[in-house]
Amino acid sequence: xxxGGCPPLPLTRQxxxxxxxxxxxxxxxxxxxxxxxxxxxxxxxxxxLTTGKHLAFYMSFGTVLLLLAVTxxxxxxxxxxxxxxxxxxxxxxxxxxxxxxxxxxxxxDIAFFLFFVIALDQGIEYxxxxxxxxxxxxxxxxxxxxLVCSIAKMPLGDAPQWLxxxxxxxxxxxxxxxxxxxxxxxxxxxxxxxxxxxxxxTAAAYGLSHRQTFWRILVPQMWTYALPGLSNLWMVxxxxxxxxxxxGVEDIVFWARELGGSKTAKxxxxxxxxxxxxxxxxxxxxxxxxxxxxxxxLDRITTRLAHGQATVDGEAQRKAA
Amino acid sequence: MxxxxxxxxxxxxxxxxxxxxxxxxxxxGAYPPYNFLNDNGEVDGFERELGDELCKRAELTCExxxxxxxxxxxxxxxxxxxxxxxGMSITPERKEVVQFTQGxxxxxxxxxxxxxxxxxxxxAVIAAQASTIQSSHVAGTGATLVxxxxxxxxxxAVNSGEVDAVMADKDFLLPxxxxxxxxxxxxxxxxxxxxxxxxRQSDTDVIAKFDAAIASMKEDGTLNTMxxxxxxxxxx
Numbered sequence: 241x242x243x244g245g246c247p248p249l250p251l252t253r254q255x256x257x258x259x260x261x262x263x264x265x266x267x268x269x270x271x272x273x274x275x276x277x278x279x280x281x282x283x284x285x286x287x288x289l290t291t292g293k294h295l296a297f298y299m300s301f302g303t304v305l306l307l308l309a310v311t312x313x314x315x316x317x318x319x320x321x322x323x324x325x326x327x328x329x330x331x332x333x334x335x336x337x338x339x340x341x342x343x344x345x346x347x348x349d350i351a352f353f354l355f356f357v358i359a360l361d362q363g364i365e366y367x368x369x370x371x372x373x374x375x376x377x378x379x380x381x382x383x384x385x386x387l388v389c390s391i392a393k394m395p396l397g398d399a400p401q402w403l404x405x406x407x408x409x410x411x412x413x414x415x416x417x418x419x420x421x422x423x424x425x426x427x428x429x430x431x432x433x434x435x436x437x438x439x440x441x442t443a444a445a446y447g448l449s450h451r452q453t454f455w456r457i458l459v460p461q462m463w464t465y466a467l468p469g470l471s472n473l474w475m476v477x478x479x480x481x482x483x484x485x486x487x488g489v490e491d492i493v494f495w496a497r498e499l500g501g502s503k504t505a506k507x508x509x510x511x512x513x514x515x516x517x518x519x520x521x522x523x524x525x526x527x528x529x530x531x532x533x534x535x536x537x538l539d540r541i542t543t544r545l546a547h548g549q550a551t552v553d554g555e556a557q558r559k560a561a
Numbered sequence: 562m563x564x565x566x567x568x569x570x571x572x573x574x575x576x577x578x579x580x581x582x583x584x585x586x587x588x589x590g591a592y593p594p595y596n597f598l599n600d601n602g603e604v605d606g607f608e609r610e611l612g613d614e615l616c617k618r619a620e621l622t623c624e625x626x627x628x629x630x631x632x633x634x635x636x637x638x639x640x641x642x643x644x645x646x647x648g649m650s651i652t653p654e655r656k657e658v659v660q661f662t663q664g665x666x667x668x669x670x671x672x673x674x675x676x677x678x679x680x681x682x683x684x685a686v687i688a689a690q691a692s693t694i695q696s697s698h699v700a701g702t703g704a705t706l707v708x709x710x711x712x713x714x715x716x717x718a719v720n721s722g723e724v725d726a727v728m729a730d731k732d733f734l735l736p737x738x739x740x741x742x743x744x745x746x747x748x749x750x751x752x753x754x755x756x757x758x759x760x761r762q763s764d765t766d767v768i769a770k771f772d773a774a775i776a777s778m779k780e781d782g783t784l785n786t787m788x789x790x791x792x793x794x795x796x797x
Binding site: 291292293295296358361362365382383385386387388393398401404488490497498501502504505506507508509510511513514516 | 640740
């Protein structure tokens with residue numbers, strides 16, 4: 241590779257090393273963007289808002305939405321598992337469920353995020369290390385270093401960047417799911433207790449087994465009690481997504497801060513003063529619109545779930561019909 | 562005993578080097594001219610150019626990763642990337658945790674910048690990025706230190722009047738002073754032992770490769786050309 245021109249480095253789109261221009265390539269959408277210094281007004285903004293960096297910013301909205309789309313069902317699953325465990329008749333299992341609910345709910349989110357992601361990452365690598373490199377005799381902790389053999393790395397050191405990002409993202413999803421799962425577990429646990437006892441007794445009188453009662457009587461009826469709590473959780477989850485930034489995922493907060501910071505003409509074609517306020521205002525609007533849409537959807541679900549229930553809402557629907 | 566452990570680790574590493582000769586370079590991406598994200602969102606700057614050339618000379622494949630300054634050392638130690646190349650000055654405190662290559666800049670002058678020239682640096686409120694040599698320097702003077710997580714925010718704090726002055730690497734402040742109302746106040750201060758790449762202490766093999774590459778760039782003058790191009794003070 242030596243002396244043979246430029247090596248094919250990942251992330252490099254610069255044509256050749258030691259080229260005299262600091263920022264050699266410009267990928268632009270509009271043809272008039274080739275010399276932004278001469279532009280003004282709308283043209284300047286249309287170029288500025290379509291730089292590669294801004295496209296990455298717009299993509300990061302997708303990251304946040306994807307996180308929500310994956311995390312919400314996963315957290316609900318964790319919550320359902322936790323609630324089922326907490327009300328299990330087998331005492332150790334019930335303890336396990338209750339410990340999960342109270343411990344995770346009792347730890348500050350940020351502390352849990354910072355601790356758990358590192359612990360999980362090192363835990364996975366430690367297990368892989370034990371399996372894949374049994375002959376390794378050097379200690380894993382050497383002073384400050386956490387050292388496992390290179391084939392036990394997660395993901396492998398030579399894996400492409402997107403795999404590293406996907407791995408980081410999955411750790412984030414799992415952590416979010418565990419935290420919000422604990423809250424969901426408590427909500428679902430309460431909802432299961434709220435189903436009128438007469439319903440359970442009637443089921444028993446019809447000869448339904450414990451399992452049948454749970455799945456056919458209890459679960460279909462509990463959602464109407466769980467929904468107010470779950471919708472709260474959903475709102476909090478939406479607002480908690482900027483925590484992604486804490487986990488090293490380049491989310492909308494990262495890009496808003498990066499793009500908004502003042503830029504000097506030397507390092508960008510689009511110099512501007514400190515615009516962070518406007519970028520954060522944009523985020524604010526995004527979150528407000530998103531939570532408003534969520535509210536509308538949740539209202540509809542509430543109405544639908546109340547149908548046929550022995551609650552005030554259900555009764556009102558029956559009378560209106 | 563410790564050296565025995567280290568040498569076994571080094572042996573084991575050399576044995577496994579054939580597998581993973583991709584080196585992941587961690588940088589902050591918010592500290593021009595050293596490293597920043599350009600308009601395309603890619604890592605750019607003096608250290609991008611330097612890192613690419615070093616990897617070419619060491620015959621390694623390199624990948625760039627950005628990470629928050631605050632957690633840049635912990636994430637190196639837990640193995641999220643293999644090297645830090647982020648305008649990090651070599652200091653005795655950091656040497657206890659990570660191992661540095663030789664410096665690729667001279668000990669760089671740090672400077673104060675403020676909106677007005679009559680700031681009394683001995684008693685003023687001064688902004689600096691958290692966990693930098695500048696912040697520990699300010700803490701050692703009579704001034705009141707206010708720390709911010711990113712360099713950008715230190716500048717914003719001076720402009721909004723939240724603090725009286727900012728202290729940072731002079732190379733970082735130069736273009737800002739040139740284009741905004743900020744001006745340099747007081748004399749330059751020389752801190753640290755120059756900027757170097759930082760590695761895990763156990764990665765002796767890779768450090769040697771990069772150290773040799775830096776030495777060869779100093780020898781044939783390419784490092785000086787690069788320092789000139791990015792207008793960084795001090796030459797070898």
